[in-house]
Amino acid sequence: MNFQFVILFISTIAASLYCRNSAAATFLSNVTDQQALLSFKTSITGDPLGFLSSWNHSVPFCQWHGVTCSWRHQRVTALDLSSQQLDGTLSPYIGNLSFLRAIYLDKNNFGGSIPGEIGRLFRLQYLHLGSNFFKGEFPMNLSHCSDIREIKLEENNLQGKLPTDFTSWSKLTVFGARTNQFTGSIPTSIGNLSSLRLLDIARNNLTGSIPLEVAYLMKLEHLQLSINNFRGRVPPPLYNVSSLSFVSLTQNELEGRIPEDLGFTLPNLQVFLAGGNKLSGPFPLSITNASKLLSFSIPGNSISGPLPMNFGSLLSLQRLNLGSNQLGHNQPPGSSLSFLGSMVNNTRLEYLELFENGLSGELPNSIGNLSTMLYYLGFSRNYIYGSIPKEIGKLSNLTALSLDENMFTGNLPESICKLSKLGRLFLSYNNISGVIPACISNITGLLFLSSTDNMLQGNIPVTLFNMSSLQELYLSNNRLSGVIPEHILGLSSQCIFLYLDENILTGLLPSNIGSFIHLVDLRVSDNRLTGEIPTSLGDCVMLEELDMNGNMFASKIPSSFKGLKNLIFLDLSNNNLSGNIPHFLGELRLIQFLNLSHNRLEGEVTQKGLFSNASSFSVVGNSQLCGGIRHLQLPACPANISTSKKKKSPLRIIALIILLPLATFLVFFTFVHFRIKKSKQNNVPGLVLQDSQYLRLTYHDLLRATDNFSPNNLLGEGRYGSVYKGILESLQQLVAVKVLKAEVHGADKNFVAECETLRNIRHRNLTKIITTCSSIDSKGNKFKALVFEFMTNGSLDSWLHPSQSDQGNARNLTLFQRLNIAIDVAVAVDYLHNQSHTKIIHCDIKPSNILLDEEFVARIGDFGLARFFLTNTGKTKQARTSSTGVRGTIGYVPPEYGMGGNVSAEGDVYSYGILLLEMFSGHRPTGSSLAMDHAINLHDYVKHALPHNVMEIADPRIVLQPEDRGSPKDEAVRIELCLASIFEVGILCSLEMPRERVDISVAIKHLNVARDKLLQSGFKL
Template sequence: MYVPSPFLSCTTMVCRFIALFFLMLLATSKFNVSAFTNNETDHQALLSFKALITNDPLSVLSSWNNSIHFCHWNGIRCSRRRQRVTALNLTSQHLGGKLSPHIGNLSFLREIYLSENNFHGSIPNEIGWLFRLQYLDLGSNSFQGRFPANLSHCVDIRNISLAENELEGKLPTEFSTWPKLYLLNLGSNHFTGSIPPSIGNISSLHKLSLSFNNLAAGIPSEIAHLVNLEVLVMGTNNLSGMVPLPLYNISSLYSFGLTENKLEGMLPADLGLTLPKLQEFYIDYNRFSGTLPPSLGNASNLVNLDILDNNIRGPIPNNLGSLLNIEWLSLGKNSLGENMRPGDLSFFDSLINCTHLQLLGLNTNGLIGKLPNSIVNLSTTLEGLYMYRNHLYGSIPREIGKLVNLRVLNLRYNNLTGTIPESIGELSQLGTIYLYDNSISGEIPISISNITQLSELHLFDNKLQGTIPPGLFNISTLQKLSLHYNRLGGLIPKEIMYSSQCIFLYLHDNLFTGPLPSNIGSLKHLVELYVSDNRLTGDIPTTLGGCVMLEQLHMEGNLFQGRIPSSLKALKSLQVLDLSSNNISGNIPRFFEEFHHIEYLNLSHNKLKGEVPREGLFSNMSVFSVVGNLELCGGIQALHLPACPVKVLRSKKNKISLRKILLLVLLPFGILLACLVFICYRRGNSKKLNDPVPVFEDNLFPRLSYQDLLLATNDFSPESLVGQGRYGSVYKGILESGEHLVAVKVLNVEVRGANKSFLAECETLRNIRHRNLIKIITACSSTDFKGNDFKALVFEFMPNGSVENWLHPGPYKNRERNLTLLQRPNISIDVALGVDYLHHHSHASIIHGDIKPSNILLDEEFVAHIGDFGLARFSFATTSDINQAQMSSTGVRGTVGYVPPEYGMCAEISEEGDVYSYGIFLLEMFSGKRPTESSILVDNNNNLHDYVRKALPERVMDIVDPRILLDKEEHAMEVCLASIFEVGILCSEETPRKRITISVAIKQLQAARDKLLEHRQ
């Protein structure tokens, strides 16, 4: 008989007890088991993430619902075994909102990719709870605040990319806590202070980008400890001092970028040997000195070499031809001509071996010698040849046509002679030709008419003879033509009418004869016309009145005769009109009194007669001249002209008396009639408000259906989406003809106020035409295929997007995406001219109501166009009801930061309000700061106005956008920038009556721009 052992019996009882305990534990822990199997924590965290998304135009989060498991939601990846979220990838989905702090509850998360969206607010510190996190990419958003402090807890992290945001404060210092970090990209933010030396502790780091910030002090030598570093980019900061020599010994480096700082010192003699993998070397816009190391010829992998604007001396090494992969060789604005034997340009011969060369920049180097014929043997891939501002002589080689892909030829400011070779016409890709300020002779070659993409041709200040080839004006893309200060003669060709895109036309100081072609009025975009100091005859063409964009018209020093045509009355934008030293007769037209923009009117030395007007510009002697017209009389006392004959005065008195009588008799009847008309008009207008949309009946506005726009935008696909606003989305489209690129603004009719915005925009845009206002093509009010209301506006497409995107670009766009020092004042003046037209020169004064960078669009030539007239308001009664209704439904009009203070106190919108918004826009344009940035709200600053005002004039360079390419050593530049900021300050004064008018702002900005141009030459 079997008897169980006492020990065995005890063990069995213990096992049973343990088993029973676990069964009870599982039974009482049903909730926790469910939580583990269903991952409720991850589920709730994702729902919290979605709850803070305020804008999802692509409906990417529509799948985030209970119909499917969250592991199958868009952008989510889970682990197979535990079904826990390991990756969140919603890159480039146009999502808007804040990043939920509950993201820290996704404890298994390893990858976060949220770049190229519209997130704002701070980066939650709860990200630091994700101790498994390896990849964090939040680039190209609008995150604010400081670098997330708790991120140091993520010890397993490999990649950190926070570029292109609004982050500020100091850089982190706990770099030793990231032993596996491979990439750190904090570029294009507002970080300040110095680069922490502790960054040298990340031995695993391969890529480091700190560019486009406000970092100062020197580069820490500890960075040289990063022996695996491949990319080192710290351009566009305020770094100063010497570059630590050990940095040049990091043999793994292939991209080295220190562009636009205050760095100095000499380049090491063995630079090309210690960096054998070097592909990109950018040290442009610094203060480096010494010579260009010949060892650079050993850096055989070099693709881009840019040392522009330093103090580096010559000679230029003869072995640069060893750089067989070089594409970008920018050596301009140095002193490479020093220490070179005059005439020794033999280094050119070696460059023939660089078969991938696209840009060669040798400008402003003091090079002396004959222009080498070997330039025609440079690579056919060459697109830009910049050799201006040297001491080159000789002629342009006859075989220049070999450079078939050349787009820019810039040889200005040299001592070139000879003729322009016929083969230049073979350069079909050329966009700009700069040959001015040389001694080139002969005729303009007829073949130049074959360059069908030419936009700028500058041949002035040479010794050219003969006539203008008529075919030159057949180039439809030509916008700037400068032929002045030559010996050209004959007639100005009638083919000038075909240059419909021409903006600047300079033909002065030549020997042209005959009349000015009567079809000159076809140049609708012409801004400046100079035909002065020639031998032109005949009457002033009446068609000149068709050039409505003209700002500068110089016709002095010719043989023009006849009267001043009344058609010039249409030139409301004229700033300078010079008709002096001709044979013009007749009276001075009275319409000149109404020219508000005129800066100078010169009618001197003609045969004018009669009374000089007294009103308008004629009340200020400093802005006009009538000397040398012997039969003039009257005018203001300062002219010291004889009084006009009594008969003229009596006639004038009789006219005045007659006017008084007519006023006394007809005024009461006129008032009664006006009241009746007003009542009828208001009744009719109130009926119009009930109509769905104003109809464009003009033949200028083509009729487009919903189907037409659907086809044009590829079914309103996400790929065609170029922007979003308060009341709708904008799509890029191509009309059925295939020739017209358009922007289609589709209204979201479900949004409150969208219909009123549509009405206001239609009513405004149908009544305005100006070079600096967005051009509407048509409007569409229809239904879609489901029977829903559909409303859209179709505009001319602006290929360079909005100013907003240039001032605050995303990280994945070209790092060179930037508005230059000379583009910014031009754009600012364009905007001011557009505002001035709305206020003073349209058929009725129009208030825009929302001037800001995102509403300023740039065309191909970076000409600014004001858009988005959804808040616009007419000053007369016909649309006041629309606008008043809109005011009551929307509250304060405009965008926070750009809205004038008085609007917040229920004041009527006004021209002064637009001026305030423009002032803030101007301050942002040159400071690079948004008016809502927290970084400006320090030191008792209430807004951007205060931030700039307190810095002027002593600290102007501290507030200038560091991305503007400046010659920082020139005091004159600081003065010009200070005057531009001052205009912004005067426009954005808190009290409306203290603000300057937009016309005054235009004059002051133009003066500042002219000084900038003068000092940048």
């Protein structure tokens, strides 16, 4: 009994000592966690929402915002700071939070590298760092976190290779590294991730083949490999992973066939995307057994037909894109459209694209029984014949109908006028006859009508010219007759492209044609138009191409054409024009070709400007012309000799004998003095910016920096200069060198204006100039250059509209990034207008003049057209300008500039408004393509969509489809309201009347409010 008492006493003492040591250990560990969190906070350089304000000693750290602790030990187990707009780096002290299981830092502005100390968090399960600006390589120490479940690093700037060893992550379910810059191949060890459900590594620079080991992932549901450089065949066993519901292989270089039994082996398939590859073989008929299928898209391959006859069994199908394949090949003539009969059961179908497939036959009348939800129907570039069924008018929700480049005959059915929501109608290159239905004006939202190369006849309906929405009208090469209606004001506010050439039109060109103030391209050639060329055409200041050849226009070339400063091509040939050739035609700075041949023009042909280059103009067939350059071989013009030849008086002869040598001496002295002065200036790099703080560089310095101005270093080229990337040896700094095109008229003024402006401004959101150079090159020619700080991410234009060659590598800008950029630009404009020493009007705000640094901070550049105003005795006066005529770029120039108005702050606000609409709609304000791509009147396009159709006009590259996003409806509503408010700012800035536009400071306030609401919504892109 005594022995038991002793044992009990000892146990009590030991337990007491253990509890005290345990409490002390817990206390020390808590201190470690608190210190780690405070160290984490010190790495945060920006907290605009004040989210970390609670992180101080007055509040227990387990109650700090975003911090979750375990109940028992009070140790930090989760850190959730997502969507708080935090700036800074990720502190390595995060590795001291040894109980941490979850890190949510996504959708912030973190930069720098991901610290390797994260590998010490052996309890870590969730690592979400997406939508930041992390750079460097994949954190290799992460392999130590063997309990990890989710790794999400999407939308950063990470480089290097993917981890080579996935074996330690046996519990990993999600691996997301989309939209980075990873290179190399997919490691074969990925096959060890037996629990993986989502693999998303799209939009990188990955190469090689898809390894067979991906097919070992038997729980995989979501596979996203699109927009990389994968080659070879898709491993056949991959198509046997029955759990797959989403497969995207688009825009790679994959070969081989799509398995015939795809619909059986992937029973859970909802989305299959494989466009833009090199796939071949027959269409997988079994796809109709994938009853859950929502979207099937394989355009741009070589898949052959036939198509299944039971598409109607796919009751959930919404999108079917089979464009640019060979589905009509190897089928009996006229039978390749039979599959359409079964599609009447696809009641949820919204999008059907079958262009360029070699399909033949007639469109069945059952086309009208397709889904009432269908908004796009495309059959372009096939061999479809017969009439367009009148039943097509039942597809009441169509916004685009594409039937061009087929063999349709018969009349255009009037039932097409019932498509009240139609915005784009493509009918060109068929054999459609009859008249244009007058009821077509019932389609009140029609933006684009193309019926070129058909056999339409009769008059052009007056109602067509009264459609205020129509922006592009193509009726070339038909048999249209009669006169062009005199009153065509309905088109004037919108029309950009008007093609009426190659018809049988007669009468006069309407005198009010000048009301087409936004017209870019007008073609009325090869008709039978008569009378004078309307002088009002000179009011169409946006015109780039004007083709009037092959008519019977008489009288002189209107002097009002002097106002067409943007003309690139002018053809007035084969008419009855008379009088002299106006000299100003040769002075139009942008014109590339002028055709005045076969008229009745007379008088001297000047040798200046355009007329100095024989390949730039033609005047043949005008028998009364004289002079000109030698290549024309025209007779010399008669000299104007006075009829009364007076004999020179002796006094005049004496004066000449004395004064002529004196004058010759003075000219020679002046010339020598000028050459000596110029030689001194050319041998010293004369800086336009007279300030000792600027680095002094010579031509040879810049020659070395740019590797002899190598084409490989060419970043871009504009009207007045070319921009090269280079490294200055003296500073070991990457720079952008803008070299003046000295031979271009107006380039000197552009250079001086830009230097003068940059000397007077300093702002975070304006390009920073390092120095200038004014010297002579190795051939003795004048050389001038501006040297700027290099902008790592290039221009905004290259991100909004990547070139075809760059689309596979271009990273998309997120909604947050676009909004931040928009605010940066607005702040810079506000500085120029209201805060700099002199009020500066930029005059050329557009995406290509917005540059992005490494952190995607926007900076306005190219001040070559800038004008600034000095204050003198309380009055504002113009100080200097670099150009004449319309200032800026077509599409961004405010309408008042085109009508001779003075430049103003309101003009810059207009340009900014158009820029804002372009950033969030994805459409350029000029040009010609589908829907509003490259359309000039972006203002009205967006305005008509507000407030109910915001998501329809928003750039799809930043707004995901609801079925892909998986976000709750209330979040979708919040994002829609936010976008609507952004578009509204763009509308208010780009109103037609200058006095009605909002001040740029008001725009900044509205955009800041929109950004705050967007962040608070927690919306996931």
